[in-house]
Amino acid sequence: MKTTRKKLVLVGNGMAGVRTLEHLLKLNPDLYDITIFGAEPHPNYNRIMLSSVLAGGANLDEIVINDLDWYRDNGITLHMGQEVSKIDRNQRRVYAEGGIEADYDELILATGSNAFILPIPGADKEGVIGFRDIKDCRAMQESSRKHKKAAVIGGGLLGLEAARGLLNLGMDVTVIHINEYLMERQLDRPASLMLQQELERQGMKFLLNKQTEAVLGQKRAKGLLFKDGSMLEADLVVMAVGIRPNVALAQRSGIAVERGIVVDDYMRTNVPGIHAVGECAQHRGIAYGLVAPLYEQGAVLAKRLAGVETGGYEGSVTSTKLKVSGVDVFSGGVFVEPEGARALRYQDEIEGVYKKLVVLNDKLIGAVLFGETGEGASLFAMIKSGENIAGREKELLLGLPADALSSGGGGGASARLEAMPEGEIVCGCNGVSKGDIVSAIEGGCTSLGQIKGCTKASASCGGCKPLVEGLLQIYAGDDVVTVKEGICGCTSLSRDEIVAEIKRMGLKTVKEAMNVLEWNNPEGCSKCRPSLNYYLGMLFPAEYKDEKESRFANERYHANIQKDGTYSVIPRIYGGVTSPSELKKIAEVAEKFDVPLVKFTGGQRLDLLGVKKEDLPGVWEALDMPSGHGYGKALRTVKTCVGSTFCRFGTQDAMGMGVRLEKAFERMNAPAKVKLAVSGCPRNCAEATVKDFGVVAIDGGWELHVGGNAGVHVRATELLGVVKTDDEVEEWASAFLQYYRENATWNERTAPWVERVGLEHIKAVLDNEQERKALHARLRDTLDRTVDPWKQIVSEPELRKNFERLPAAAAVSAPEERRSADQEEESA
Amino acid sequence: MNRETAKVRVGRVDDIDPRGSRRLNVNGLEIALFRLSDGDILAVENRCPHKGGVLSEGMVCGPVVHCPLHDWRIDLRSGEALDPDKGCIETFETEVSADGSIYLTLTGALLGADAS
Ligand code: SRM
Ligand SMILES: Cc1cc2nc3c(=O)[nH]c(=O)nc-3n(C[C@H](O)[C@H](O)[C@H](O)COP(=O)(O)OP(=O)(O)OC[C@H]3O[C@@H](n4cnc5c(N)ncnc54)[C@H](O)[C@@H]3O)c2cc1C
Ligand code: SF4
Ligand code: FES
Numbered sequence: 001m002k003t004t005r006k007k008l009v010l011v012g013n014g015m016a017g018v019r020t021l022e023h024l025l026k027l028n029p030d031l032y033d034i035t036i037f038g039a040e041p042h043p044n045y046n047r048i049m050l051s052s053v054l055a056g057g058a059n060l061d062e063i064v065i066n067d068l069d070w071y072r073d074n075g076i077t078l079h080m081g082q083e084v085s086k087i088d089r090n091q092r093r094v095y096a097e098g099g100i101e102a103d104y105d106e107l108i109l110a111t112g113s114n115a116f117i118l119p120i121p122g123a124d125k126e127g128v129i130g131f132r133d134i135k136d137c138r139a140m141q142e143s144s145r146k147h148k149k150a151a152v153i154g155g156g157l158l159g160l161e162a163a164r165g166l167l168n169l170g171m172d173v174t175v176i177h178i179n180e181y182l183m184e185r186q187l188d189r190p191a192s193l194m195l196q197q198e199l200e201r202q203g204m205k206f207l208l209n210k211q212t213e214a215v216l217g218q219k220r221a222k223g224l225l226f227k228d229g230s231m232l233e234a235d236l237v238v239m240a241v242g243i244r245p246n247v248a249l250a251q252r253s254g255i256a257v258e259r260g261i262v263v264d265d266y267m268r269t270n271v272p273g274i275h276a277v278g279e280c281a282q283h284r285g286i287a288y289g290l291v292a293p294l295y296e297q298g299a300v301l302a303k304r305l306a307g308v309e310t311g312g313y314e315g316s317v318t319s320t321k322l323k324v325s326g327v328d329v330f331s332g333g334v335f336v337e338p339e340g341a342r343a344l345r346y347q348d349e350i351e352g353v354y355k356k357l358v359v360l361n362d363k364l365i366g367a368v369l370f371g372e373t374g375e376g377a378s379l380f381a382m383i384k385s386g387e388n389i390a391g392r393e394k395e396l397l398l399g400l401p402a403d404a405l406s407s408g409g410g411g412g413a414s415a416r417l418e419a420m421p422e423g424e425i426v427c428g429c430n431g432v433s434k435g436d437i438v439s440a441i442e443g444g445c446t447s448l449g450q451i452k453g454c455t456k457a458s459a460s461c462g463g464c465k466p467l468v469e470g471l472l473q474i475y476a477g478d479d480v481v482t483v484k485e486g487i488c489g490c491t492s493l494s495r496d497e498i499v500a501e502i503k504r505m506g507l508k509t510v511k512e513a514m515n516v517l518e519w520n521n522p523e524g525c526s527k528c529r530p531s532l533n534y535y536l537g538m539l540f541p542a543e544y545k546d547e548k549e550s551r552f553a554n555e556r557y558h559a560n561i562q563k564d565g566t567y568s569v570i571p572r573i574y575g576g577v578t579s580p581s582e583l584k585k586i587a588e589v590a591e592k593f594d595v596p597l598v599k600f601t602g603g604q605r606l607d608l609l610g611v612k613k614e615d616l617p618g619v620w621e622a623l624d625m626p627s628g629h630g631y632g633k634a635l636r637t638v639k640t641c642v643g644s645t646f647c648r649f650g651t652q653d654a655m656g657m658g659v660r661l662e663k664a665f666e667r668m669n670a671p672a673k674v675k676l677a678v679s680g681c682p683r684n685c686a687e688a689t690v691k692d693f694g695v696v697a698i699d700g701g702w703e704l705h706v707g708g709n710a711g712v713h714v715r716a717t718e719l720l721g722v723v724k725t726d727d728e729v730e731e732w733a734s735a736f737l738q739y740y741r742e743n744a745t746w747n748e749r750t751a752p753w754v755e756r757v758g759l760e761h762i763k764a765v766l767d768n769e770q771e772r773k774a775l776h777a778r779l780r781d782t783l784d785r786t787v788d789p790w791k792q793i794v795s796e797p798e799l800r801k802n803f804e805r806l807p808a809a810a811a812v813s814a815p816e817e818r819r820s821a822d823q824e825e826e827s828a
Numbered sequence: 829m830n831r832e833t834a835k836v837r838v839g840r841v842d843d844i845d846p847r848g849s850r851r852l853n854v855n856g857l858e859i860a861l862f863r864l865s866d867g868d869i870l871a872v873e874n875r876c877p878h879k880g881g882v883l884s885e886g887m888v889c890g891p892v893v894h895c896p897l898h899d900w901r902i903d904l905r906s907g908e909a910l911d912p913d914k915g916c917i918e919t920f921e922t923e924v925s926a927d928g929s930i931y932l933t934l935t936g937a938l939l940g941a942d943a944s
Contacts, residue, residue, distance in 0.1 A: 523847075524889055525889050525894070526887045526889065526899055529887065529889065549846070549847040551887075552896065553885035553887075554896075556885075561882075561896050563881075563897065564880075565885065801843065802845065802848065805850070805852055806838055806839045806843060806850045806851070806852040806861070807839075808853055808854060
């Protein structure tokens with residue numbers, strides 16, 4: 001059935017255009033049939049992350065914002081690798097070079113910019129590129145493999161980020177800048193000089209006040225010639241001298257163009273039905289080169305197209321942050337004081353900190369920060385809000401006192417965050433509004449990391465981190481997990497510092513560690529106590545005596561506490577394989593103890609739910625099965641499929657392998673829960689590729705997969721490797737798990753851990769046979785010292801007593817007491 | 829209201845592990861007895877003011893217990909929930925005799941006079 005929906009065509013499958021559509025789809029998903037043309041052969045990706053890709057901090061597939069499923073799910077027709085070459089404004093039709101055409105009722109031009117390539121002789125040689133897209137990024141990565149000397153022309157944001165990336169790729173990098181100092185469009189001279197010094201320390205070379213006249217070489221670039229006659233050897237030349245709005249198509253089609261495509265406050269061009277957003281558009285004389293403005297423009301255009309009432313776009317104040325590790329630079333608003341304005345400066349040469357605020361009529365209009373940029377985001381919010389700062393100048397210049405965020409009171413950062421409209425963009429890089437972040441918090445995100453994960457806020461340049469943290473404090477309250485790497489308000493030490501100190505000083509108990517490491521809360525809290533208990537047990541498996549008082553109820557009573565104070569009991573059923581007699585026994589125990597609910601868990605075993613605490617030891621005794629540790633930061637289940645034992649596709653004995661692994665690793669404490677699975681063939685019926693360690697049988701071997709998670713954030717595993725024998729499976733699993741035990745932060749599952757340290761690193765460690773065997777041996781040694789907690793409690797009165805109520809004194813009659821006393825007799 | 833008070837022996841210090849807790853029922857009211865690391869024995873109503881979590885199962889840090897359900901912190905001496913949470917539970921007087929016996933002071937409802 002052909003719909004009568006209007007046709008919307010987007011030219012330019014980039015950040016601005018697709019963002020506009022996302023917004024439009026949220027407002028009204030059914031209004032238009034949408035078609036997108038994109039010249040690049042990729043779905044929409046986060047262009048600003050190219051710097052991180054180049055510097056090695058991200059992979060190309062990680063920066064995709066809308067994957068192909070997104071287009072499909074939203075019914076969008078996408079033509080990738082199709083550059084639109086012609087617009088017929090009368091027929092309302094666009095034509096792409098590959099021969100595809102499309103009719104439109106509404107047309108959005110979001111063609112972005114092109115890197116500006118200096119029109120100098122030799123600029124067309126091989127080895128001369130801009131820095132704009134994935135293609136450029138790949139070209140740089142490839143060059144670095146064959147060539148050694150790079151020249152980056154342009155000492156602005158883009159040039160410095162390119163140069164940093166090339167340094168990381170092992171190249172010798174010189175930055176050539178026409179001005180006397182770097183980043184003059186964002187920084188004043190003092191900040192710029194500090195920046196230059198820091199970058200020089202990192203190994204970057206600079207040629208300032210240099211004008212490039214020609215690129216030398218035959219076919220490929222060999223060097224640069226400057227106006228003053230000097231030369232520089234270079235076999236890769238990156239031009240990062242600026243961008244030019246991509247207006248060719250618009251110009252050809254008779255749309256009004258100056259520097260960019262001219263638009264009004266509703267992003268309309270002079271031609272009916274044709275709009276422009278993003279870097280290609282020129283609004284009130286300005287063509288922006290950053291993402292924050294394009295989100296604001298996109299929002300206005302989306303509302304307009306959805307027929308939703310909206311004010312016009314009024315222009316943006318912009319801020320920038322240099323994405324180079326080890327250098328913190330922030331610049332926002334007007335940084336050169338105009339007539340009548342005051343500039344306040346603070347400079348600390350020793351710490352390498354420089355700050356400058358520009359104040360006009362008691363309002364903050366601009367700020368430059370170097371070395372310490374934590375306040376950048378709140379200063380920027382102040383610039384945008386235009387609030388009166390009279391009397392607070394010094395406080396702002398020297399940095400807000402740390403508690404100002406939570407102190408609420410008039411005009412504090414927290415008041416400003418509370419007053420901020422829902423729709424205001426907090427993370428400019430990823431277009432995340434305050435409303436998005438607040439709903440993420442309401443949806444259960446309690447740490448910066450989680451918010452980053454589910455909204456992408458602060459995932460790119462990180463400039464908005466303080467604002468996100470502020471919002472967390474306001475909207476997550478006590479749930480907020482502000483700990484950096486697993487540590488709480490009782491100490492300022494990080495996980496790694498603590499573990500190092502415990503090792504160095506041979507600290508042997510939780511109390512001693514808290515004492516020596518100067519905890520500011522003498523008995524710690526429910527976060528640090530379990531962490532310390534874990535680290536000590538991991539470091540000293542032979543000597544350390546586990547401290548049950550520093551474990552959560554679940555791990556202290558070896559069952560899952562329920563909301564009414566009862567517990568659930570999951571016995572271990574190795575590999576999910578049981579027997580009629582075992583099932584009968586479980587059934588009998590459930591009947592004997594009046595267990596309210598029996599359920600198959602998602603982990604292929606049985607759960608007895610609602611068991612009274614005082615009944616737990618009796619239930620365990622009657623079951624006479626090991627604990628399934630369904631409650632602990634420990635090995636949980638090892639799921640299996642039937643495998644070659646019965647299945648017509650099975651290539652290996654999956655059940656046998658699962659049982660073997662579960663027996664090998666049962667009772668293993670870990671930083672967080674650990675789940676394994678074994679599938680008998682790549683059809684993967686045991687879902688091994690969302691487990692912490694997944695094993696998939698193939699003909700003649702086993703694939704080993706790691707770092708999967710099917711919980712809050714689904715993450716598929718990455719392939720660790722392929723092995724041939726059963727023994728190797730156990731050895732690699734063991735080494736991987738022990739390396740995780742020794743290195744992850746308490747409460748960090750393998751998925752975020754693998755992501756944090758990188759699979760390559762883990763592979764490198766485990767590939768070393770000696771190291772692998774040593775890890776395996778350490779885990780074996782640790783596990784050989786453990787005993788089944790249920791058996792232990794059942795047989796030790798000192799432990800068992802904690803499950804019973806104290807008998808009430810005779811003077812006070814209490815019928816409940818008698819009942820529990822009866823039961824004791826019964827089970828004894 | 830009954831203004832009478834009575835003291836009853838409810839157990840011994842050794843019955844409770846340091847930084848641990850035991851439960852007992854007094855005329856239908858569930859009480860948690862805590863033994864702090866400094867040796868103090870404290871008795872409170874075994875019900876978190878938030879959603880009724882069983883406080884005896886919580887982690888004891890100094891004079892504070894963390895509720896096992898949602899980690900509210902309750903000061904065992906005052907019975908007050910610590911910031912930012914708001915709420916209060918009843919506390920009961922205890923005494924420890926020289927031989928290590930724990931006595932609980934019963935007043936009002938605890939004496940059972942109002943019950944039945
Ligand atoms: C019993 C069971 C549900 C069921 O009836 O099937 C279950 C029950 C609970 N799960 Fe689960 N999970 C159960 C299988 C799973 C699975 C499926 C699996 O293991 O194959 C997952 C997704 C897989 C994974 O972990 O990657 C799962 C992901 C979670 C998560 C999210 C973890 C994450 O890293 O994102 C939590 C929350 C947490 O751990 O913080 C959680 C937490 C919980 C807790 C412990 C909540 C709590 O803290 O009280 C639930 C306890 C209920 C109770 O009182 O007994 N449960 N939980 C399953 C026990 C399996 C077993 O035999 O041991
Ligand atoms: C390395 C790098 C780092 C950056 N860092 C930051 C930063 O830290 N902060 C910040 O705010 N900004 C940063 N930017 C700038 C930011 O990426 C841009 O402002 C943003 O991508 C502009 O979005 P856009 O949609 O207007 O253009 P683009 O994202 O460039 O999208 C335009 C798309 O249209 C396509 N196209 C063009 N013509 C046609 C045609 N005729 N037919 C079909 N398709 C066409 C292009 O191929 C392109 O894919 C950075 C840019 C780069 C390159
Ligand atoms: S999904 Fe897991 S945690 Fe959530 S209610 Fe079910 S069992 Fe409980
Ligand atoms: S019931 Fe105690 S914190 Fe929720």
